[in-house]
Amino acid sequence: MDMPTTTKKKLGIKEKYALMTRGLDWETTYQPMDKVFPYAKFEGIKIHDWDKWEDPFRLTMDAYWKYQAEKERKLYAILDAFNQNNGHLGITDARYVNTLKLFLNGISPLEYMAHRGFAHVGRQFPGVGPRVACQMQSLDEMRHAQTQIHSMSNYNRYYNGFHSFPEMLQKVWYMSVPRSFFDDAYTSGPFEFMVAIGFSFEYVLTNLLFVPFVSGAAYNGDMGAMTFGFSAQSDEARHMTLGLECIRFMLEQDPDNIPIVQKWIDKWTWRGIRVLTLVAMMMDYMLPKKVMSWKEAWEIYFEENATALFNDLARYGIKMPDCAKQALIDKEHISHQAWATFYQYSAVSNFHGWLPSSEEMDWLSAKYPDTFDQYYRPRFEHWAKEAAEGRRFYNTTLPQLCQVCQIPMIFTEPTDPTQICYRESEFEGDKYHFCSDHCKNIFDDEPEKYVQAWLPVQQIYQGNCFMPDADPTKPDFNPIEEVLRYYNLQNGRDNMDYVGSEDEANFRAWRQTSTQN
Amino acid sequence: MADNVFIAFQTSDESRAIVEAILADNPGTTVDEQPAMVRVIRPGSLTIRRETVEEHMGRDFDLQELQLYLITLTGNIDETDDAFTLAWHN
Numbered sequence: 001m002d003m004p005t006t007t008k009k010k011l012g013i014k015e016k017y018a019l020m021t022r023g024l025d026w027e028t029t030y031q032p033m034d035k036v037f038p039y040a041k042f043e044g045i046k047i048h049d050w051d052k053w054e055d056p057f058r059l060t061m062d063a064y065w066k067y068q069a070e071k072e073r074k075l076y077a078i079l080d081a082f083n084q085n086n087g088h089l090g091i092t093d094a095r096y097v098n099t100l101k102l103f104l105n106g107i108s109p110l111e112y113m114a115h116r117g118f119a120h121v122g123r124q125f126p127g128v129g130p131r132v133a134c135q136m137q138s139l140d141e142m143r144h145a146q147t148q149i150h151s152m153s154n155y156n157r158y159y160n161g162f163h164s165f166p167e168m169l170q171k172v173w174y175m176s177v178p179r180s181f182f183d184d185a186y187t188s189g190p191f192e193f194m195v196a197i198g199f200s201f202e203y204v205l206t207n208l209l210f211v212p213f214v215s216g217a218a219y220n221g222d223m224g225a226m227t228f229g230f231s232a233q234s235d236e237a238r239h240m241t242l243g244l245e246c247i248r249f250m251l252e253q254d255p256d257n258i259p260i261v262q263k264w265i266d267k268w269t270w271r272g273i274r275v276l277t278l279v280a281m282m283m284d285y286m287l288p289k290k291v292m293s294w295k296e297a298w299e300i301y302f303e304e305n306a307t308a309l310f311n312d313l314a315r316y317g318i319k320m321p322d323c324a325k326q327a328l329i330d331k332e333h334i335s336h337q338a339w340a341t342f343y344q345y346s347a348v349s350n351f352h353g354w355l356p357s358s359e360e361m362d363w364l365s366a367k368y369p370d371t372f373d374q375y376y377r378p379r380f381e382h383w384a385k386e387a388a389e390g391r392r393f394y395n396t397t398l399p400q401l402c403q404v405c406q407i408p409m410i411f412t413e414p415t416d417p418t419q420i421c422y423r424e425s426e427f428e429g430d431k432y433h434f435c436s437d438h439c440k441n442i443f444d445d446e447p448e449k450y451v452q453a454w455l456p457v458q459q460i461y462q463g464n465c466f467m468p469d470a471d472p473t474k475p476d477f478n479p480i481e482e483v484l485r486y487y488n489l490q491n492g493r494d495n496m497d498y499v500g501s502e503d504e505a506n507f508r509a510w511r512q513t514s515t516q517n
Numbered sequence: 518m519a520d521n522v523f524i525a526f527q528t529s530d531e532s533r534a535i536v537e538a539i540l541a542d543n544p545g546t547t548v549d550e551q552p553a554m555v556r557v558i559r560p561g562s563l564t565i566r567r568e569t570v571e572e573h574m575g576r577d578f579d580l581q582e583l584q585l586y587l588i589t590l591t592g593n594i595d596e597t598d599d600a601f602t603l604a605w606h607n
Contacts (some may be wrong), residue, residue, distance in 0.1 A: 013581070013598050056594035059581070067584040074585070211525065211554070211589050218553035226553050230527045234587045241594055291552055305591050308520030312593070312605045 017058035022051065025128045037126045043189040045261075046254035050127025053249050056241050064136050068143070071231050075147060078227040083154045089514045091221040093288040094159070094507035095498050099217070100152050100225060101161040101351040102282060106178045107209070108148040109169045111232075113182045114197055115141035121190035133242050140235040147231065151224040158510075159503050161350045164488040168350055171465065171487050173456035174278075174342075176406045180453060181275050185268075187449070191250065192264050198243020200268035203309075206236045207301045209279050216283060216291040244309070251316040258317050263445070269306075270323040270438040273330075274405035280335035281342065284364065285356060293367035294335045302327070323438040329414045332368055336376040337410045343383065344395035348480065350489050352498035355384050375417050392497065396480065398457045402435035403450055404442050411435050427451060519561035522592035522603040525554055532586040534573035535565065542569050554588055562592070562604035 011019070028036050040047075081087075091097070115138050122134030156162035169175045185196035214229030247265070250257045280294040303324075310320040339356075346353030356364065361380065364372045386393050399408035413419045423434040427447040434440040443450045459465050460483055463472065470482045484491045498504055524539075526532035532555060539557050540546055542564060549556040557563065570578045580601045592603035 013596065056596065057581075058596055059584075063581050067581065070585055207589055212551075215551045215554050230554070230588050233589055234584060237587050237589045238584075241590075244593075304521060308522070308591060308605050311520055315606070 013058050016060055017055070020060040020062075021055070021129050021132045023128075033126065037124060039124045039190050040126050043191050043260065045191045045250055045257050047127070047250075048253055050125075050129065052252065053127050053129035054245070055129060055133050056245055057238055059133075059136065059238065061132070061136075068140075071234065072143070072147075075227050075231045076150075079147075079151055079154075079224055082223040082227075086514060087221075087223055088155060088158055089507075089511050093220075094503050095286065095352070095354060096217075096220045096222065096288050097155060097159050097503065098161075098351040098498070099213075099282045099286045100155055100222075101159075102278060102286075103225070104148065104152045104162055105165045105168045105172070105350060106175055106278065108145055108152075109166060110178055110182050110201075111141050111145040111148065113186060114201070115139075115145060117141075117182075117186050117193055117197060120186075121193050124190040130246065137235075137239055137242065140232075140239070144228075144232045144235070147228045151228045154224065158506065160490065160501075161352075161494040167488055172350055172489070173345075173348065173460075176454065176456050177278070178275055180406050181271055184271065184449075191246070194243060194246040195261065195264040196268045196271070198239060198246055199265065200272035202236050202240035202243050204269060204272035204302065204306075205276060205279075206233060207240070207305070208276055208297055210236060211301060212292055212297040213279055213283055213287075216287045216289075219291045220287055220289050247313070247318075248316070251313075251318065262318055265318065266321040266323065266438075267442050267445075269321045270436075270442065271405065273323065273327050274407060274435075274439070277334045277338045277407060280331075281338040284335035284367075285339040285360075290363060293364075295331045295367060298327075298331045326414050326436065326438065330411070332371040333375070333412060333417060336364075336368075336372065337412070340376065340379055341399075341408060341410050344393060347394045347396075347496055348484065348487075348489075350487070350494050352496065352501055352503065354498045355380050355387070371417065394496075398460060400433055401455050401457050402439050403432040403453055403455070404434060404439035406453065406455060407435055409433065409435055520605050521558050521560055522563050522590075522605060523556055523558040524563065524565075524590040524603060525556040525588040526586045527588060528553055528555055529586060531574065531582075534575075535570055535583070535586065537573045538569040539563065539565055541573075542566050562602060564603075565601040567599050 027033065034041070088097075118134045118138035118141060122131050122138060125131050125134065152162060169179055181201075185193050185201070188196060210229045210233035214226055214233070217229060218226035247261060250261050280298075283290070283292075283294045283297060306320065306324065310318065342349060343353045343355065361372070361377055365377065368376075383393055399410070401408055409420055409422060411421050413421045421436055423437060423440040425432050425434070425440055425444055425447070427443075428451075430451070432443060432447075432451070434443060456465070460479075465486050466472070466479075466482045467486050470485070471477065472479070472482075481491060484495070489495060493502055526535060528550075536548060536555055536557055540548070543559055546557055546559045546563065549558060565580065565583070567578055567580050570580075580596060580598065583601060590603060592605055595602045595604070
């Protein structure tokens with residue numbers, strides 16, 4: 001049957017975009033514009049013509065609703081099917097579930113923070129084009145938080161460690177790494193926020209988290225994570241385009257903006273790289289079936305991509321950040337250094353630890369021929385021997401943290417992988433510690449901001465991470481157990497080794513019942 | 518040699534037709550198949566033409582429908598009703 005056709009001319013995409021994102025604004029009369037948009041100028045960015053802003057996707061609100069609704073229908077159809085068919089029993093191994101614990105606790109609440117952040121900066125930009133784009137992004141980010149929570153709530157019915165994610169983000173020691181990244185972005189001005197989230201979080205971070213890691217989730221049989229991950233990243237593709245558009249827009253509006261933008265790019269590239277340490281470890285150590293190494297993912301999604309991007313931005317006088325040189329060296333090391341740290345501290349983590357098997361170590365040797373056998377295999381083999389002899393090593397000394405990225409001082413000197421890298425600065429008579437030159441530079445540029453950092457180790461030592469009824473003067477006071485109680489972490493259940501855990505035992509039993517009566 | 522642009526899609530019947538259309542219109546494109554996804558890569562630029570996608574899909578296609586299958590991309594975007602182009606300007 002032929003559908004009836006109308007003779008009315010349909011608007012082209014460019015006309016439609018112009019009509020729906022321009023002329024929606026007015027000059028205020030009874031209040032000056034500077035008071036209506038109080039944050040638009042303090043960062044020093046000069047904008048002369050907001051109408052020069054153009055969303056590369058030319059997405060209008062009607063098209064946005066139409067396609068987002070369709071994405072949601074697809075996503076929930078897959079989630080429902082996955083859950084209805086006990087999809088969690090089809091994953092390769094319940095060790096995999098620990099990546100989701102990290103994800104739900106450390107990443108999903110950041111999506112919610114991004115929602116709040118874009119609602120905020122959308123209000124603060126004097127131009128209509130970016131305001132419309134920020135509104136869409138704000139809604140996208142809310143959707144990501146919701147779909148991730150929905151997807152992982154199914155795992156919460158069967159596995160430990162998912163029960164208290166909003167609280168854990170605020171309290172658990174290593175969660176201060178992703179949380180402080182977002183707090184740093186959220187407390188900056190609107191233009192810096194766009195570089196922090198639109199460029200660093202979307203272009204540097206999510207491209208590695210939601211593409212190779214999520215492809216790995218699919219490879220390990222998790223249709224739930226695959227569908228929320230790819231569905232989110234399709235929005236992120238729009239977001240990173242928007243972030244880059246914002247960068248170009250600032251660069252084209254006034255030459256005075258160039259050094260400010262360069263500084264933010266340098267800072268936020270490094271902030272993003274440091275947070276990615278967690279993703280590096282998820283890919284190399286936590287996926288039972290490995291899709292590609294962290295190093296390979298980094299080469300495709302950062303090195304190749306960033307080189308092309310910075311070649312493109314060179315016409316504005318923007319250079320590749322200096323920290324990329326260190327990242328080039330660090331890609332051989334960070335996943336091993338991070339997993340070794342979590343192995344030592346898994347008594348105080350809300351997911352399980354384990355040592356790589358000999359097959360996994362052979363895979364790591366093949367993927368990291370210049371570093372794994374030389375620097376990391378002996379460490380894991382030593383711990384395996386210790387554990388076999390009944391001396392499983394749990395580190396009970398709290399580590400020194402970097403004042404900026406808040407990661408324990410686990411990273412090595414770029415020139416010597418046998419030496420821990422320490423840097424320090426003095427500010428108003430106090431000494432502050434850093435994991436790298438780049439974190440030190442970030443601090444030195446804005447010390448007043450970073451001296452306020454809430455550092456979990458210092459907070460524990462100051463007695464701020466105990467429940468109100470804890471009494472440190474009691475003779476049998478056990479500080480570690482009290483900190484776990486404060487974290488709402490169930491000692492012996494959510495933490496320590498995967499081998500021997502309730503998760504391991506349950507998964508084995510349930511998997512058997514799924515094939516037998 | 519020009520830097521690569523790429524675009525990645527979730528694997529599906531629709532994205533298979535889109536990838537076929539890209540290969541038909543863009544000589545020198547390579548295809549990288551990964552679990553649940555496919556990434557197409559080309560030096561310099563890459564164009565998705567609506568008409569070619571429609572031929573391969575056997576139905577009308579609005580280029581904004583790409584949003585449904587897209588995972589990620591790189592390069593500067595220029596989108597019209599008839600073509601979606603990714604390119605580096607260097």
